[in-house]
Amino acid sequence: MQQSIDKTYAPPITAVIGAGAAGMMAALRGVLNNDKVLLFGGKAKDKKKSRAQWVTKVENMPGFFHYKKGINDPNKETLDFIKQSPFADNLEFKKNLSIEKIEQRKDGRFDLLDDQGNEYLCDHIVMATGVMDVQPEIEGSIKTIFPYSNVQAVDYCIRCDGHHTFEKEVAIIGHGDSAAWVAVLLYERYRPFNITLLTDGKETQFSEELKELLDLYHIDIETRGIDGIKGDTKKGILEGFYFCDGSLIPADFAFVSLGMLVYNKLATDLGANVDERGFVLTNDKGESSVKNFYIAGDLRANTKKQIYTAWDTAVDSMDDINRKTRLHFREYKKKQREKFN
Numbered sequence: 001m002q003q004s005i006d007k008t009y010a011p012p013i014t015a016v017i018g019a020g021a022a023g024m025m026a027a028l029r030g031v032l033n034n035d036k037v038l039l040f041g042g043k044a045k046d047k048k049k050s051r052a053q054w055v056t057k058v059e060n061m062p063g064f065f066h067y068k069k070g071i072n073d074p075n076k077e078t079l080d081f082i083k084q085s086p087f088a089d090n091l092e093f094k095k096n097l098s099i100e101k102i103e104q105r106k107d108g109r110f111d112l113l114d115d116q117g118n119e120y121l122c123d124h125i126v127m128a129t130g131v132m133d134v135q136p137e138i139e140g141s142i143k144t145i146f147p148y149s150n151v152q153a154v155d156y157c158i159r160c161d162g163h164h165t166f167e168k169e170v171a172i173i174g175h176g177d178s179a180a181w182v183a184v185l186l187y188e189r190y191r192p193f194n195i196t197l198l199t200d201g202k203e204t205q206f207s208e209e210l211k212e213l214l215d216l217y218h219i220d221i222e223t224r225g226i227d228g229i230k231g232d233t234k235k236g237i238l239e240g241f242y243f244c245d246g247s248l249i250p251a252d253f254a255f256v257s258l259g260m261l262v263y264n265k266l267a268t269d270l271g272a273n274v275d276e277r278g279f280v281l282t283n284d285k286g287e288s289s290v291k292n293f294y295i296a297g298d299l300r301a302n303t304k305k306q307i308y309t310a311w312d313t314a315v316d317s318m319d320d321i322n323r324k325t326r327l328h329f330r331e332y333k334k335k336q337r338e339k340f341n
């Protein structure tokens with residue numbers, strides 16, 4: 001017997017903030033779970049500051065090699081799939097809107113305010129606003145390095161792009177332990193022809209263990225400030241980094257390891273707990289210290305900062321929200337039965 005559709009039932013709504021890797025997966029999972037999803041993609045400024053925008057060719061995920069933009073291209077396909085699916089009505093996509101404020105009501109639901117002054121009421125939130133890598137300032141601007149990042153001659157993530165250092169002259173921009181670990185790992189894994197750590201005028205802060213390893217692997221350390229970049233971005237070629245006396249440290253591939261900007265303000269304003277680097281702490285389903293406020297993707301503490309991790313964290317959160325939504329429906333049906341019996 002087919003179940004009749006209950007038109008008096010108002011299903012809970014989940015707002016997904018951010019439509020990068022985690023946000024789009026959260027939207028897809030929610031839609032396929034037959035839940036109501038309100039997805040915010042962020043205004044142009046948010047998109048430009050997001051890692052999703054900067055990801056070009058993805059080589060560490062099976063079957064993704066053909067995408068020119070490894071997050072944005074499959075995300076467009078996903079939206080097309082949802083639009084043509086029987087579940088299309090489950091998704092409302094606010095493509096260019098940014099959430100600027102969230103408040104939790106006494107009943108636990110959330111009021112959201114976007115950058116155009118529109119207000120929304122929702123029952124659950126999945127926040128997936130991501131993080132951004134800190135960029136080096138060269139020739140007085142962080143933009144100097146972007147043309148090289150765009151052609152993947154400069155990268156930020158060793159798990160995504162470390163293999164590009166094979167048989168290369170490598171430079172790593174950074175002065176802390178994480179930069180030194182990148183150098184050590186790349187040496188042990190790929191044995192590039194040469195690795196130089198460029199501290200860009202900053203004092204080194206390496207532990208004794210790392211100092212010993214850097215010495216063991218003959219990793220050079222250049223502490224002068226970087227004055228410029230040599231290369232041909234049209235051809236996708238990096239040749240090296242200039243210093244004040246005109247000398248050049250050759251490099252045909254570089255990594256930047258200067259830490260991350262963590263976009264957690266909406267979460268901290270709500271009172272969510274964060275770790276010492278600003279990543280939001282959650283339980284294993286991604287629920288933060290604020291009830292019904294979930295975090296997915298790079299913003300969540302203690303996760304790999306990767307596309308497939310962003311997806312997995314989003315699925316965990318949306319499935320947990322679906323569990324709560326089903327409980328809500330179950331209670332409603334029980335009450336209906338009591339009412340009519």
Ligand SMILES: Cc1cc2nc3c(=O)[nH]c(=O)nc-3n(C[C@H](O)[C@H](O)[C@H](O)COP(=O)(O)OP(=O)(O)OC[C@H]3O[C@@H](n4cnc5c(N)ncnc54)[C@H](O)[C@@H]3O)c2cc1C
Pocket residue numbers: 017018019020021022023040041042043046047048050051052053054055056057058059060070071097098099100128129130131133149155156157160161263296297298299305306307308310
């Ligand atoms: C150059 C580069 C290359 C990479 N290559 C790979 C790779 O090959 N393989 C891999 O697995 N990983 C790669 N990564 C890592 C990958 O990009 C991230 O792990 C992934 O994007 C994280 O997904 P996310 O959803 O947390 O954040 P993002 O994908 O960055 O998405 C954040 C979203 O939030 C939105 N947003 C921000 N603020 C707001 C707001 N207030 N309101 C509404 N929306 C907002 C933004 O517009 C954006 O849509 C790479 C990263 C970089 C920087």
